[in-house]
Amino acid sequence: xxxxxxxxxxxxxxxxxxxxxxxxxxxxxxxxxxxxxxxxxxxxxxxxxxxxxxxxxxxxxxxxxxxxxxxxxxxxxxxxxxxxxxxxxxxxxxxxxxxxxxxxxxxxxxxxxxxxxxxxxxxxxxxxxxxxxxxxxxxxxxxxxxxxxxxxxxxxxxxxxxxxxxxxxxxxxxxxxxxxxxxxxxxxxxxxxxxxxxxxxxxxxxxxxxxxxxxxxxxxxxxxxxxxxxxxxxxxxxxxxxxxxxxxxxxxxxxxxxxxxxxxxxxxxxxxxxxxxxxxxxxxxxxxxxxxxxxxxxxxxxxxxxxxxxxxxxxxxxxxxxxxxxxxxxxxxxxxxxxxxxxxxxxxxxxxxxxxxxxxxxxxxxxxxxxxxxxxxxxxxxxxxxxxxxxxxxxxxxxxxxxxxxxxxxxxxxxxxxxxxxxxxxxxxxxxxxxxxxxxxxxxxxxxxxxxxxxxxxxxxxxxxxxxxxxxxxxxxxxxxxxxxxxxxxxxxxxxxxxxxxxxxxxxxxxxxxxxxxxxxxxxxxxxxxxxxxxxxxxxxxxxxx
Amino acid sequence: xxxxxxxxxxxxxxxxxxxxxxxxxxxxxxxxxxxxxxxxxxxxxxxxxxxxxxxxxxxxxxxxxxxxxxxxxxxxxxxxxxxxxxxxxxxxxxxxxxxxxxxxxxxxxxxxxxxxxxxxxxxxxxxxxxxxxxxxxxxxxxxxxxxxxxxxxxxxxxxxxxxxxxxxxxxxxxxxxxxxxxxxxxxxxxxxxxxxxxxxxxxxxxxxxxxxxxxxxxxxxxxxxxxxxxxxxxxxxxxxxxxxxxxxxxxxxxxxxxxxxxxxxxxxxxxxxxxxxxxxxxxxxxxxxxxxxxxxxxxxxxxxxxxxxxxxxxxxxxxxxxxxxxxxxxxxxxxxxxxxxxxxxxxxxxxxxxxxxxxxxxxxxxxxxxxxxxxxxxx
Numbered sequence: 032x033x034x035x036x037x038x039x040x041x042x043x044x045x046x047x048x049x050x051x052x053x054x055x056x057x058x059x060x061x062x063x064x065x066x067x068x069x070x071x072x073x074x075x076x077x078x079x080x081x082x083x084x085x086x087x088x089x090x091x092x093x094x095x096x097x098x099x100x101x102x103x104x105x106x107x108x109x110x111x112x113x114x115x116x117x118x119x120x121x122x123x124x125x126x127x128x129x130x131x132x133x134x135x136x137x138x139x140x141x142x143x144x145x146x147x148x149x150x151x152x153x154x155x156x157x158x159x160x161x162x163x164x165x166x167x168x169x170x171x172x173x174x175x176x177x178x179x180x181x182x183x184x185x186x187x188x189x190x191x192x193x194x195x196x197x198x199x200x201x202x203x204x205x206x207x208x209x210x211x212x213x214x215x216x217x218x219x220x221x222x223x224x225x226x227x228x229x230x231x232x233x234x235x236x237x238x239x240x241x242x243x244x245x246x247x248x249x250x251x252x253x254x255x256x257x258x259x260x261x262x263x264x265x266x267x268x269x270x271x272x273x274x275x276x277x278x279x280x281x282x283x284x285x286x287x288x289x290x291x292x293x294x295x296x297x298x299x300x301x302x303x304x305x306x307x308x309x310x311x312x313x314x315x316x317x318x319x320x321x322x323x324x325x326x327x328x329x330x331x332x333x334x335x336x337x338x339x340x341x342x343x344x345x346x347x348x349x350x351x352x353x354x355x356x357x358x359x360x361x362x363x364x365x366x367x368x369x370x371x372x373x374x375x376x377x378x379x380x381x382x383x384x385x386x387x388x389x390x391x392x393x394x395x396x397x398x399x400x401x402x403x404x405x406x407x408x409x410x411x412x413x414x415x416x417x418x419x420x421x422x423x424x425x426x427x428x429x430x431x432x433x434x435x436x437x438x439x440x441x442x443x444x445x446x447x448x449x450x451x452x453x454x455x456x457x458x459x460x461x462x463x464x465x466x467x468x469x470x471x472x473x474x475x476x477x478x479x480x481x482x483x484x485x486x487x488x489x490x491x492x493x494x495x496x497x498x499x500x501x502x503x504x505x506x507x508x509x510x511x512x513x514x515x516x517x518x519x520x521x522x523x524x525x526x527x528x529x530x531x532x533x534x535x536x537x538x539x540x541x542x543x544x545x546x547x548x549x550x551x552x553x554x555x556x557x558x559x560x561x562x563x564x565x566x567x568x569x570x571x572x573x574x575x576x577x
Numbered sequence: 578x579x580x581x582x583x584x585x586x587x588x589x590x591x592x593x594x595x596x597x598x599x600x601x602x603x604x605x606x607x608x609x610x611x612x613x614x615x616x617x618x619x620x621x622x623x624x625x626x627x628x629x630x631x632x633x634x635x636x637x638x639x640x641x642x643x644x645x646x647x648x649x650x651x652x653x654x655x656x657x658x659x660x661x662x663x664x665x666x667x668x669x670x671x672x673x674x675x676x677x678x679x680x681x682x683x684x685x686x687x688x689x690x691x692x693x694x695x696x697x698x699x700x701x702x703x704x705x706x707x708x709x710x711x712x713x714x715x716x717x718x719x720x721x722x723x724x725x726x727x728x729x730x731x732x733x734x735x736x737x738x739x740x741x742x743x744x745x746x747x748x749x750x751x752x753x754x755x756x757x758x759x760x761x762x763x764x765x766x767x768x769x770x771x772x773x774x775x776x777x778x779x780x781x782x783x784x785x786x787x788x789x790x791x792x793x794x795x796x797x798x799x800x801x802x803x804x805x806x807x808x809x810x811x812x813x814x815x816x817x818x819x820x821x822x823x824x825x826x827x828x829x830x831x832x833x834x835x836x837x838x839x840x841x842x843x844x845x846x847x848x849x850x851x852x853x854x855x856x857x858x859x860x861x862x863x864x865x866x867x868x869x870x871x872x873x874x875x876x877x878x879x880x881x882x883x884x885x886x887x888x889x890x891x892x893x894x895x896x897x898x899x900x901x902x903x904x905x906x907x908x909x910x911x912x913x914x915x916x917x918x919x920x921x922x923x924x925x926x927x928x929x930x931x932x933x934x935x936x937x938x939x940x941x942x943x944x945x946x947x948x949x950x951x952x953x954x955x956x
Contacts (some may be wrong), residue, residue, distance in 0.1 A: 478682035481649050484669035485676040487699030487747060496695070500686045 035404035038394050042413040044441055046458060049428035050276070050420070052442075056431060057269035068270035081255040082274065088167060088242075088251060089235040089282075092174040096231045097224070099175060100182025103325075107183075108190035111308040112319045121326045126180040127566050128333065129519020130240040131536045132555045133177050135543075136332030138164070138244060139339050139552065141172070146335055146352075153351045169245035174235055176332070181234070182227040189223035229286040236279055237421030239522040252278070253423040257525060260427065272427045276420055283419045333559060340552035347548070360553040370550070373538035374557065380534065381517030384456035388513045389506055391461065392468035396502075400472040401480075411469070418462035425458050426526035451527050452534065456517035463516065464509035471505025511569030515562045599658075600625035600783055601751055606655035608641055608807075615641040617807035618655070628777055628784045630798035632791060634830070638807035639787045643753050646785060648672050659750060670699075675749030675782075679756045681740040683728040689715070689739050690724030696747035714746035715739075717776065734765050741773075745780060752777065752784040758793060770796045791831055803827055825951040828879040833910065835882075837919040838954040841874040849950060853878055854917035856894040858940065858948060868952055877951045882910055882924040884947025886939050893937015897921070899930045913938060 072078045107119045143160040151161045201211040239253040252275040260268040309315040347353040364370045399407040433445035445451045483493040521536035542551035599622025608616040616638045631639035644650045648669035657665045693711045718738035758766045794801045795815040803810045811823040822828035839853040897915035911925045
């Protein structure tokens, strides 16, 4: 009971309270309640354009993601061809790239001074770069690259859990391949498809890095909010924040709140139908060739990044390929304290935020799943809420709520301190970590803890010897996701950082502004490698425990 | 009404017909989940070393009773007393009851030896003594040398034995078994049943077994408590339950039987005559106190198959047509639809009748013991 009150209260203060303050202050002027900020927002054409931009970009991203991810999932789940295993893993690669790193890689590959543009320019002998990688098209390309993975992973997981007797039953009832697909497979995949669509839509709506770097004159809500705030119009920024939140919540409501949690539960038990070897040899070779080509396309952006991380500053000017290479960029990250600083900042802040998220999730797991404490729905709702709210919104909310010293109302000045960024990362982590840990608790047979009690183990020994070891895979998954999210965070950091607490992402941006692409790329590679390593280690812990 | 049933006095256990102070007793134990009374004023006592089965259909409250005993659920009313000490409010850790869970609940991240050692470590046993006691517990269930095996590598039967060894290793005061054989395949189940009873006897531990299979209950337990809707219908030896059912529910639940409606014709100081269709039977009243059937009262007559005998249609007291036959090793169970419309199961020899054949039914030689009367018509 006391635990539930403490946790519920703490989460309310952390997650819901800042949002409430933004809502209040967006309509509270010096002379009392006023809808001025919203009236101003609705009266401006560029606000409408940004709103519309957010909406259609997100819908288009869902369509593109499905068009790429679903066929890929079927191909890898159902067909056997050379290289299927390796490719199946590579295809999920964009999921581990922090958004800003993906954007950076795209910039160096497709941007107007990127590899591809230079190649085309040289080949055709053009005076100017052949294209400007900017606007909605560029954003969509980046989104498609990084977000088709949701469809691919969800549908593939659902197909893997598919009970093959279901397909056999359809066939024995005389249904042909097409009818089986339409009447059995697709309906059973629906939870996975809606889940992936919702996730893609929300991620796209919250996307900041791509529109910020490639948007040019094309604005979406997230970039609009940050721009308004930089212009000093805090009230309008708050009104925009409230509007974006409303848009996200409406989308969540329309797509069915709970579906993401049930995603992939389409099938029942049973072993997945074995992948069928493609009978025709030429077709098999063609499929394998296409698969490898696709993988190379996927790998090109990160490879570009790796290559450019070895380019000394100021040496790559008009050449098609960089003329000189050095390890100096990496060495400078280690040797120069001011360059090492962002790395250390990001590492400790991401670690602290991940640890806090795990601790809160474990407490929630005990209270919500085991004790079935009163208020458990509130606790679970608060854990999940930041998932539905774009990171920019939380950044503005924290900046608003914790820039005032008023202990009586639970507010204190945290903006400008070292605590604000870990706090922002923590909030963003809660849904990921919370879901992983709660799912772990739910899968844990309560009889195991009862068995420990009947064998004389007290609460603490049961937790240490039985519960935690069995939860290790879920904790590893939750902590991994949290750490990687925090490490690569850009969207909240850009609003809340100070020079002393600047994280890697902001340093990348600064290097880019100084045209120091080698250092920017080196930071990107470090971010990519650390994220990838943590993922691999997390997966190994999971495998070892399972 | 079931409320007027007399419960056996708690605090005493009946062993071999004589009352001894109970080692484990339940007194008016009650548990409510929302609107559902899962356990409703349950009282009984067990002697030290007795094996008792909680038998009943699903939803009868037997598992809840076991979980109340284990301390995983808190009783809303009533007491649980072991060896004179009230344990109703003490938590599972303090009770020192061993439990074997339905799906065994072996710790998957620990090996066999570590599983068995878990409860001993709670008692502070360590080092060489721990090793010896783990080995002894495993030897007891014929798994000597299995210490370093992973529990997931074991067969179902082996897992069941590890669970048993783990529960018994800390020498608990009471052993609780939740459907201990339900996860084994049928062939293994019967053999394991014998071994399990032998082992429990050898250890001499007071044991409560939850099961929904009467054969299992009869094979394993000294006495069986038959539950229905959270209440105790009857507590007795398997023979008592079969030959002297306290209620129509017990008579129908235990063994094979068929029920027909009848009318009391005469009651001559307990020698009751009943009319069923055209026939008068000498039945035997249910072992219930306070029920005096009077002529004209409707009654439910429950026949065991062996109380009836197939004859030719002319010499039977009831006539009917065979509608079904089921082979049962030692004989055939023939289902007859009487001309009055009742369905009766009759024990017959193989090939005694064909489906569709006209037959007569007469009381068999042991007929009197297999006919039970209960108030009211067949529900």
